Each structure stands twice: as structure tokens, then as C-alpha cells.
Amino acid sequence: MCGICGIVCYDESIRVNQELVERMMLGIKHRGPDDCGLYVKKIVGLGHTRLSIIDLKGGRQPIFNEDQSMCIVFNGEIYNYLELRNDLVQKGHIFGTRSDTEVILHLYEDKGERCVEYLRGMFAFAIWDSKARSLFLARDRLGIKPLYYDLRPKSLAFSSELKSLLEIGMSSRELNLVAADHYFTLNYTIGPQTAIQGIEKLMPGHTLLMREPGIRLNEYWDFAEVAELGDPFDACYSKMKELIEEAVRIRLMSEVPLGAFLSGGVDSSVIVGIMTMLTGKPVKTFTVGYENAEADSELKYAKKVAKHFDCEHHEFILKPKNFMDIIKKVVWHLDEPIAEYAAVPLLLLSELAKQHVTVMLSGEGADEIFAGYPIYRYMNQIELYRRAPERLRKAFEKCIAGPLLRNKREGKYLDWLSTSLEERYLGNGSYLTARMKNRLYSEDFFASVNTSEPYDAIGKYYRKIPNRDAIGKMLYLDTKTWLPEDLLIKADKMTMAAAIELRVPFLDHKLVEYAASLPAGMKVRNFESKYIFKRYAEELLPRDIVYRPKKGFPVPVKKWLRQELNTTAQELLLDKRTRERGLLNSKYIESMLNQHIAGKEDFSKNIWNLLVFEIWMRTFIDGDL
Known part of the structure; x- marks a missing residue:
């Protein structure tokens, strides 16, 4: 796991210099504290910061091919690199290292742009071909590893982190208003846009080839066309079990110590159980709890799970003071405005884990491929409700639902009953409805953005899967948006901030494809989420762990914003500097704060969204680093 960056400039009057690349590398130094390397020649410069995991002595980057005409910088892990290497050796390729990085380079020589189709793992890499004068960028299928780029008429700069691109001054620190609208609506931004005007993300499952005079983007992987299986339950169960255990096994490859994040939920507990089964050794596990918030703690x-598997277990207790003290650091590392509470405990837990291990496994992705979130059941039930005769629905909404729901979440739940899935479900992070947006935005901001744009951006994913059932549509949407734009950004940036490599077995692309082929009835049955997965979990875990209500790494922000953190929130959100941005209605924000503190309504998610955005603005737009 590392950081990569670089720049190519086809303007012959300009030469890329070492100082420029070194400035970019400074912005990603935390991703690779063990070593660094760079290559600068005429129109190209490539930089790399290394966290050593495999081939500790020989894997220094950039790495070159036999005749030095191509070189690569790479971030990630390729789990099938040994098989690929053997095939390439038989074809006559000569290797100078034992690293997976060099395998990718020779595979590119052999297969060209299609090399990515053979890779099983997580990756973001860049290959410079001096003979073709071309730059090839690639990102893994699910978006586990990030990659940003800034394209100009005759140049392109790229990096693992957005802040690294800001170091060289190609981009102005200008807010992308469309992306800001995405953020307020969804709690994250939808790629390829970022919140900085001019900087984009290379999308998951995509490659980019730059040759003078322009670029070509290519989507090399998607699972929209995966057909539903007609196999019996037992056959599906056996294949799923095989793929899950294989996904964990290949991710145990390492020359440094490994561990696992353990929330006590079913996903992370299954990972720990399989690790124990495969290694026969106690797993180092790490979890977080909260001071004076037992109801939210999963310690x-x-x-219980750690004792069940005889783990070497470690705990961290998060206090409200720690929470606000570290939020600026969290926002700086995230690069993008992402309203994710769990980023804070994840960073602190990663710093604790770094004292013991360098590689961690976690349960990210299981909910998105096996339908683990309660919202999927609720939305599916609304779909069934909407099939009832219209006159019955109108009577129900007028006499029962209306009085009960009209004032809940600003009428959000009532709106759901009258809208299609494509209109009401914008992803797991979605929180701000059109009605709420109209109150939150200032008149100028509301007028400057097309407030239906987030719906249009989401709509392109729904249009790819018109014939799937409601569960299948939501899982596809979340795997393409919420997962890479929120959860995986958080997971990558918070662990890399502590120089930890995070591996996510449930997002092995073969497992994702297989899960997508399972019928909805194997995922949600009799109001039980992740049905087939939990049947497998019963083989490893106590039933009370498998079937307890889902929490994840919960954070008691609702409580803290009414008590310890309410003064901080008010001071920041009602500050003159915040109000003078002219984006939001400060009177509405003050009303939200007052209602939340008084316990009349739970606006914790909205308040957190606004807090993160203002801190992000001060950090990345105002430059208060």
C-alpha cells in the first residue's frame, strides 16, 4: 500500500522538474513512510511513497521493464500475482524483483490496456510508455484505492490524494457548486466530479489512456449484466461459502503482521473467524467504545467474539473531547467532504492498530452485496405498498400516514410513500429531501444549481438495470456510489493516515459478481437481512452475534451534539465567516440546532453534514492547513 503521483506535459517548451514531483509527494508521504522514489525525464515525472508489505527489500518504485522504455508506480495489492508471474516468465519476460508491481508492468507489455482484466486485487497505478509517449492510469473494479487527476489542454497530473494535486498550483481552490449540492443531498459527492473545480476521480472499473492530444476513458468492468441464478439454495450456499473463504485466504498474503477490525457485528466477526480457521493462530483484533454511551458501544x-476465537484483543475508548479535537485532521485526510461519523473512531483505531500490525482486514462490503442495511427492507416494503390500489393508498395517507409522518424529518417519510424507488432512494447516505433543500439553501445557491442534478447523476445507474427487482437495484446503486464515494474513501484515507494497509475480502470482484447473481429472496427473507450470509455465519459464530441488530461502529453524535458538542457546533455554524459564504440559510440552521438541542427533533446527521462541510471549506478552499 502506497501513494502515487505524477505529471505529463506535452508542451515541449515546459519541462517537468524534480521539485514539482517532490511537492506532490509531500502530500502523500503519510501513505508510504517506509521509502520513496521518483522518475523525472523531460515531459514526465512520476512519484511514489512506499508502505512495504511484499518484497520488502526489492520492491522499490518506480519499476522499469527490461529495456527501460516503460515504468510504473503502483498502489495496492494483486493477490493472484504469483500465477500471473509464472505465465509471464514462461513467455520470456525477465523479472528483477519479487513484487506484484513488476508483474503489472510486464502484463501491460503482454496484454496492453486489457491487463486490468487479469488482475485480482485492489489497485491504482500509472504506467509511462516512453516509446508511445503515453500515460496509462487504472483503478480497481470496486474503487477500493482512490485516484484523482487534473486534466489541462496539454497536461495531466494525477495522485492518490486530492491534496497532492493542490500542491502544484494547477487547480484553483474553487468550490464545485454542483458537487456541493451532491454533498448536501447525499453526504458525499458523486464521481467523476470532486468538490474542487477541475479535479476529477478516475471512476472504479475504469482506465485512462493519455496520448497527445487527449485522453480516452474506458470502463473495463461492471456487473449490471450479471444474470440471476436459478440454482437451489444449497448449491448457492456452498459456492458463496467457497468464495468468501477464498477471498479471505488470498488476503492473508503478507511479509508483515496482520490484524482485523472487530466491531462485534456479523461481518467483521466472520472475517475474524475465517482468519482464525485458516491460520490456526490468535488474530490481533481492534475495536472502539465510547465514554458514557453504553447504548452505542459494541465493546x-x-x-465476546474475541474470546470465542481466542483473539489478541485491543480496545480504544473515544471521548467527546477526542472527537472534536481530531475532526480537522480527519477532514484533511479525507480530501473530500464526507459526512461519515465513523471516520473519526476509524482513524484513532488505526493509530492504535499501527502499534501492533501493518495490514488489517475488515468487513466492508458485505452489506452492499448481501443486502444488510434495514433501509433495503423498508424501501422494498414501500414498493409493495405502492402496488395497492391508488384509492386505498390515498385514504391511508390522508387518515393515518399524514398525521403521523407529516412533521417527521421535515415530511421526508411521507414524501417517500408517493414517489418511485428511483426518486426516493438515492443511496444509503441520502438524507436531504427536495423540501429540506429548499429551506436549507440560500436563494442564490438554490438558483445557481440544478437541484435535480443529484437525481440525474443517480439515474444513470438505475437506467443500467431497468429489469432488476427493488433489492437488486438498490444494491447495484450503492455498490457504484455510496460504497466507493463514501465508505471506501473513508476506509482508505483513515487507515493510510496511520500507514495501515486495509484489505476488504467481501469486495473481491468474483464474490461481488456471484452475490449479484443470487435472487433477492436469498438475501432478504421473512424480514431478515443477509439471510444466506447469516446462515453461513452460524457455522462460525454464536447465534446472538449473528442475529443481533446491526450497528457497525456506531458513534453517539446525536447525544454529544445535545451536550458536550453543542457549543462547538453553534459557534462554527453560526460564525460570521460561515454565514458570509452565502450558500446556506443561517436562520434555518439555527432553527435546526435549537430543535436538536431541545430534543424536539433529531437533526444530528444534518448538523454533522454542515460541520464537516464548513471545516472542509476552511481547509481546502480557504487554505487554513
């Missing part, structure tokens, strides 16, 4: 469940 007792994590302890």
Missing part, C-alpha cells in the same frame, strides 16, 4: 459484543 461487549466484540469482547
Whole structure:
């Protein structure tokens, strides 16, 4: 796991210099504290910061091919690199290292742009071909590893992190208003846009080839066309089990110590169980709890799982003071405005884990491929409700639902009953409805953005899967948006901030494709989420761990914003500097704060969204680094 960056400039009057690349490398130094390397020649410069995991002595980058005409910088892990290497050796390729990085380079020589189709792992890499004068960028299928780029008429700069691109001054620190609208609506931005005007993300499952005079983008992987299986339950169960255990096994490859994040929920507990089964050794596990917030803490469940598998268990207790003290650091590392509470405990837990291990496994992705979130059941039930005769629905909404729901979440739940899935479900992070947006935005901001744009951006994913059932549509959408734009950004940036490599077995692309082929009835049955997955979990875990309500790494922000953190929130959100941005209605924000503090309504998610955005603005737009 590393950081990569670089720049190519086809303007012959300009030469890329070493100082420029070194400035970019400074912005990603935390991703690779073990070593660094760079290559600068005429129109190209490539930089790399290394966290050593495999081939500790020989894997220094950039790495070159036999005749030095191509070189690569790479971030990630390729789990099938040994098989690929053997095939390439038989074809006559000569290797100078034992690293997976060099395998990718020779595979590119052999297969060209299609090399990515053979890779099983997580990756973002850049290959410079001096003979063709071309730059090839690639990102893994699910978007586990990030890659940003800034394209100009005759140049392109790229990096693992957005802040690295800001170091060289190609981009102005200008807010992308469309992306800001995405953020307020969804709690994250939808790629390829970022919140900085001019900087984009290379999308998951995509490659980019730059040759003078322009670029070509290519989507090399998607699972929209995966057909539903007609196999019996037992056959599906056996194949799923095989793929899950294989996904964990290949991710145990390492020359440094490994561990696992353990929330005490079913996903992370299954990972720990499989690791124990495969290694026969106690797994180093790490979990977080919260001071004076027992209802939100999962320490007792994590302890139970750790004891069940005889783990070497570690705990961290997060206090409200720690929470606000570290939020600026969290926002700086995230690069993008992402309203994800769990980023804070994840960073602190990663710093604790770094004292013991360098590689961690976690349960990200299981909910998105096996339908683990309760919202999927709720939305599916609304779909069934909407099939009822219209006159019955109108009577129900007028006499029962209206009085009960009209004032809940600003009428959000009532709106759901009258809108299609494509209109009401914008992803797991979605929170701000059109009605709420109209109150939150200032008149100028509301007028400057097309407030239906987030719906249009989401709509392109729904249009790819018109014939799937409601569960299948939501899982596809979340795997293409919420997962790479929120959860995986958080997971990558917070662990890399502590120089930890995070591996996510449930997002092995073969497992993702297979899960997509399972019928909805194997995922949600009799109001039970992740049905087939939990049947497998029963083989490894106590039933009370498998079937307890889902929490994840919960954070008691609702409580803290009413008590310890309410003064901080008010001071920041009602500050003159915040109000003078002219984006939001400060009177509405003050009303939200007052209602939340008084316990009249739970606006914790909205308040957190606004807090993160203002801190992000001060960090990345105002430059208060």
C-alpha cells in the first residue's frame, strides 16, 4: 500500500522538474513512510511513497521493464500475482524483483490496456510508455484505492490524494457548486466530479489512456449484466461459502503482521473467524467504545467474539473531547467532504492498530452485496405498498400516514410513500429531501444549481438495470456510489493516515459478481437481512452475534451534539465567516440546532453534514492547513 503521483506535459517548451514531483509527494508521504522514489525525464515525472508489505527489500518504485522504455508506480495489492508471474516468465519476460508491481508492468507489455482484466486485487497505478509517449492510469473494479487527476489542454497530473494535486498550483481552490449540492443531498459527492473545480476521480472499473492530444476513458468492468441464478439454495450456499473463504485466504498474503477490525457485528466477526480457521493462530483484533454511551458501544459484543476465537484483543475508548479535537485532521485526510461519523473512531483505531500490525482486514462490503442495511427492507416494503390500489393508498395517507409522518424529518417519510424507488432512494447516505433543500439553501445557491442534478447523476445507474427487482437495484446503486464515494474513501484515507494497509475480502470482484447473481429472496427473507450470509455465519459464530441488530461502529453524535458538542457546533455554524459564504440559510440552521438541542427533533446527521462541510471549506478552499 502506497501513494502515487505524477505529471505529463506535452508542451515541449515546459519541462517537468524534480521539485514539482517532490511537492506532490509531500502530500502523500503519510501513505508510504517506509521509502520513496521518483522518475523525472523531460515531459514526465512520476512519484511514489512506499508502505512495504511484499518484497520488502526489492520492491522499490518506480519499476522499469527490461529495456527501460516503460515504468510504473503502483498502489495496492494483486493477490493472484504469483500465477500471473509464472505465465509471464514462461513467455520470456525477465523479472528483477519479487513484487506484484513488476508483474503489472510486464502484463501491460503482454496484454496492453486489457491487463486490468487479469488482475485480482485492489489497485491504482500509472504506467509511462516512453516509446508511445503515453500515460496509462487504472483503478480497481470496486474503487477500493482512490485516484484523482487534473486534466489541462496539454497536461495531466494525477495522485492518490486530492491534496497532492493542490500542491502544484494547477487547480484553483474553487468550490464545485454542483458537487456541493451532491454533498448536501447525499453526504458525499458523486464521481467523476470532486468538490474542487477541475479535479476529477478516475471512476472504479475504469482506465485512462493519455496520448497527445487527449485522453480516452474506458470502463473495463461492471456487473449490471450479471444474470440471476436459478440454482437451489444449497448449491448457492456452498459456492458463496467457497468464495468468501477464498477471498479471505488470498488476503492473508503478507511479509508483515496482520490484524482485523472487530466491531462485534456479523461481518467483521466472520472475517475474524475465517482468519482464525485458516491460520490456526490468535488474530490481533481492534475495536472502539465510547465514554458514557453504553447504548452505542459494541465493546461487549466484540469482547465476546474475541474470546470465542481466542483473539489478541485491543480496545480504544473515544471521548467527546477526542472527537472534536481530531475532526480537522480527519477532514484533511479525507480530501473530500464526507459526512461519515465513523471516520473519526476509524482513524484513532488505526493509530492504535499501527502499534501492533501493518495490514488489517475488515468487513466492508458485505452489506452492499448481501443486502444488510434495514433501509433495503423498508424501501422494498414501500414498493409493495405502492402496488395497492391508488384509492386505498390515498385514504391511508390522508387518515393515518399524514398525521403521523407529516412533521417527521421535515415530511421526508411521507414524501417517500408517493414517489418511485428511483426518486426516493438515492443511496444509503441520502438524507436531504427536495423540501429540506429548499429551506436549507440560500436563494442564490438554490438558483445557481440544478437541484435535480443529484437525481440525474443517480439515474444513470438505475437506467443500467431497468429489469432488476427493488433489492437488486438498490444494491447495484450503492455498490457504484455510496460504497466507493463514501465508505471506501473513508476506509482508505483513515487507515493510510496511520500507514495501515486495509484489505476488504467481501469486495473481491468474483464474490461481488456471484452475490449479484443470487435472487433477492436469498438475501432478504421473512424480514431478515443477509439471510444466506447469516446462515453461513452460524457455522462460525454464536447465534446472538449473528442475529443481533446491526450497528457497525456506531458513534453517539446525536447525544454529544445535545451536550458536550453543542457549543462547538453553534459557534462554527453560526460564525460570521460561515454565514458570509452565502450558500446556506443561517436562520434555518439555527432553527435546526435549537430543535436538536431541545430534543424536539433529531437533526444530528444534518448538523454533522454542515460541520464537516464548513471545516472542509476552511481547509481546502480557504487554505487554513
